[in-house]
Amino acid sequence: MAKEKPFVPPNEMPPRPIQPLLTGQKALVTGASKGIGEGVAVALAQAGADVLLNYFSDPEGAEKTAEKVRKAGRQALVVQADVAVEEEVQSMVARMIEAFGRIDILINNSGIQLNAPFDKMTLAQWQRVIDINLTGQFLCAREAVRVFKRQGIDKSISYAMGKIIHISSVHDIIPWAGHVNYAAAKGGIMLLMKSIAQELAPLRIRVNSISPGAIRTPMNLEKLTTPESYRDLLSLIPYKRLGEAEDVGRAAVWLASDDSDYVHGAVLYVDGGMVLYPEFASGG
Numbered sequence: 001m002a003k004e005k006p007f008v009p010p011n012e013m014p015p016r017p018i019q020p021l022l023t024g025q026k027a028l029v030t031g032a033s034k035g036i037g038e039g040v041a042v043a044l045a046q047a048g049a050d051v052l053l054n055y056f057s058d059p060e061g062a063e064k065t066a067e068k069v070r071k072a073g074r075q076a077l078v079v080q081a082d083v084a085v086e087e088e089v090q091s092m093v094a095r096m097i098e099a100f101g102r103i104d105i106l107i108n109n110s111g112i113q114l115n116a117p118f119d120k121m122t123l124a125q126w127q128r129v130i131d132i133n134l135t136g137q138f139l140c141a142r143e144a145v146r147v148f149k150r151q152g153i154d155k156s157i158s159y160a161m162g163k164i165i166h167i168s169s170v171h172d173i174i175p176w177a178g179h180v181n182y183a184a185a186k187g188g189i190m191l192l193m194k195s196i197a198q199e200l201a202p203l204r205i206r207v208n209s210i211s212p213g214a215i216r217t218p219m220n221l222e223k224l225t226t227p228e229s230y231r232d233l234l235s236l237i238p239y240k241r242l243g244e245a246e247d248v249g250r251a252a253v254w255l256a257s258d259d260s261d262y263v264h265g266a267v268l269y270v271d272g273g274m275v276l277y278p279e280f281a282s283g284g
């Protein structure tokens with residue numbers, strides 16, 4: 001008997017070019033071995049940036065992303081580091097300076113989920129998610145800001161002294177049962193981002209978040225194996241399609257570029273309207 005083809009949610013977005021808004025810039029992307037990190041790294045490269053690709057546990061994935069960056073004609077440097085460990089973040093940033101001479105853009109992307117019902121959640125599950133998803137963003141942002149301040153502003157590269165983009169989630173405002181460690185970390189990212197933004201605005205260091213909804217990542221594809229599970233997910237997405245990593249990548253290119261120079265301390269939801277309370281579209 002012929003095996004049935006596994007269900008894969010449709011990709012409705014045609015391939016199309018990315019504008020060269022980041023020519024000559026150097027970007028560091030954490031968690032770049034797959035999913036959103038991969039999509040953002042490749043989009044930044046297509047927009048003209050050389051990219052340091054950080055990974056923690058998937059060297060093959062990181063190497064595949066590196067090939068795509070090189071195919072776009074840009075340099076890729078793959079560096080293993082745990083973003084929750086201060087010394088590892090510091091030596092990763094030192095490698096970036098050695099290889100590329102500077103940092104213009106930090107994409108704080110690394111993130112994990114360790115789900116459990118609230119009363120079953122272990123301290124270790126709580127702590128690891130907070131360490132990677134929140135403390136990791138603090139550590140990488142702090143090191144990037146130290147470099148930005150040493151570099152100063154070079155208007156031939158960018159009007160800003162540096163750009164930090166925190167990759168958060170719609171769960172920075174949507175509570176998520178069974179994922180309280182994850183939602184707490186993402187909620188924390190919002191005020192981490194806004195507080196850094198407030199503090200560093202006078203230096204022209206631009207700090208913003210992108211909060212994606214449901215994106216085609218390995219994590220989500222594991223859950224979307226049947227048309228029914230996809231239909232259930234679409235009931236939460238007014239725009240009625242799964243997001244692509246490239247959707248986030250394109251938003252990151254714009255947010256990292258001088259085209260968004262006056263956008264600061266903002267949360268950009270790239271979520272097909274997921275935060276619009278779709279269950280209220282009829283009723284209430």
Ligand code: BGC
Nearest residue numbers: 169170171213214215219220
């Ligand atoms: C999670 C996804 C989820 C989405 C919307 C994201 O932060 O990583 O697994 O589909 O939020 O709930």
